[in-house]
Amino acid sequence: MIGCKYFLCTNLETVSFGQNSKLQTISDGAFARCTSLKEIEIPASITVLYLSAFSECDNLKTIICHATLPPRLNNASATVPENCVLYVPNEAISLYREATNWNRFKTILPIPE
Numbered sequence: 643m644i645g646c647k648y649f650l651c652t653n654l655e656t657v658s659f660g661q662n663s664k665l666q667t668i669s670d671g672a673f674a675r676c677t678s679l680k681e682i683e684i685p686a687s688i689t690v691l692y693l694s695a696f697s698e699c700d701n702l703k704t705i706i707c708h709a710t711l712p713p714r715l716n717n718a719s720a721t722v723p724e725n726c727v728l729y730v731p732n733e734a735i736s737l738y739r740e741a742t743n744w745n746r747f748k749t750i751l752p753i754p755e
Contacts, residue, residue: 703727712734
């Protein structure tokens with residue numbers, strides 16, 4: 643689980659967990675107020691993600707989530723920047739568009755090859 647370890651880290655621009663990562667949860671506020679954060683890549687192993695993990699990350703433009711089944715997305719009151727693009731496996735796009743809270747993303751696209 644990733645907790646509030648990176649909270650208020652103003653120099654962090656990208657986060658990528660390796661494809662072999664066993665990470666299952668990114669908790670509330672983990673990357674909150676990381677004002678330079680532009681992109682985060684989430685491994686397929688993720689099962690729970692708190693949307694508030696990225697609260698006040700106003701420069702966040704890209705979230706790449708490798709999970710084929712949409713992870714449980716907690717904290718529905720949290721927001722991501724309106725222009726943030728969610729990339730997911732091609733075969734999972736419709737699942738994410740229909741999934742509770744994931745459907746808040748205006749743009750959901752397949753992960754680029």
